[in-house]
Amino acid sequence: MTVMTSAVNRAGCVISFCDSLQKKASALWPNLPPSQMTVITQAVITKPSVFSLHRHLQDNNGICDSEDRHIFLLVGAVRAVKNPIYLMETFTELHRVNQKILYVIIGPVSDERYYNEEFQPALQRSEGVVYIPGLLFEDTHKAMHQCFALVNSSESEGMSLAILEAMQLNTPVLARNIPGNSAVIQDGQNGLLFSTPQECGKKALRLLSDDTYRAQLVFSAGEYVAVHHSLKQEEAAYVNIVQQICKDDKDDGPICVNGHR
Known part of the structure; x- marks a missing residue:
């Protein structure tokens, strides 16, 4: 829990796979701003072999x-x-x-x-x-x-x-x-x-x-x-988050959380 809390406090965004996990995260870290949280479902890709x-x-x-x-x-x-x-x-x-x-x-x-x-x-x-x-x-x-x-x-x-x-x-x-x-x-x-x-x-x-x-x-x-659970949707969601974090960093200067840049 200590390690997870440290990671959450330094995160530009906290991603959950589903709404129930996001609610659990909100309960564990009530000081986490809702704007810093999002839900992205996992994509799925299967490639069956010739195995029997x-x-x-x-x-x-x-x-x-x-x-x-x-x-x-x-x-x-x-x-x-x-x-x-x-x-x-x-x-x-x-x-x-x-x-x-x-x-x-x-x-x-x-x-x-x-x-x-x-x-x-x-x-x-x-x-x-x-x-x-x-x-x-x-x-x-x-x-x-x-x-x-x-x-x-x-x-x-x-x-x-x-x-x-x-x-x-x-x-x-x-x-x-x-x-x-x-x-x-x-x-x-x-x-x-x-x-x-x-x-x-x-x-x-x-x-x-x-x-x-x-x-x-x-x-x-x-x-x-x-x-x-499509791959294209998952890719687009993560690219959007990275772009937004980079934009915020550029607009606001270095992001410091608990003394860490």
Whole structure:
């Protein structure tokens, strides 16, 4: 918090990815002028490779019929805030009822202690759950395109790039109902939000049983990303901010905040 406060006090502009984050910043630093704050949503670009998730599962995990499976995919580094354990029991129960359901987690280990003490033991006792220690970005995009749905179970998000990437790749999203996710997803319109593992399970089954409903979510998500998360809009917004800061600096002379130029 000390480091963040120092950075904010010296900043020409404080940028948030969504309104909820801007409100949080205003609450944390009430002396920050509203004119010094702005919201710029993240742009999203996906470049899927020729990677085959199904071949990878066959070669590395012995799953020979993965093309016939319903793969729910979580993408994110293995650490507590991403909470990859949160839905393991739910998807184990779904797998026991329907062997075609798989829960696949892709991401590098960024917290060794969490991995050894919590993640690995939970993984070992979970059926139908597969862990892939991390892939290249392009290969991850291809895996997201090939899965049945993307899942997000994070405790906290600024704005999940994986969610935006899945939307652009025509993959439906099941995400935990937290501020960063609800800023992007309108439940039942361009994705699905859940507040408990049980609710996630019910909505996963709805996706599996209603192809028309799934197609509608995918279509709306693609339209949403194209309108609100384009690269051109993001570029223009940042260029405008830099130009304005340079103009203010030129007009007013050196900017000093807390004694620093």
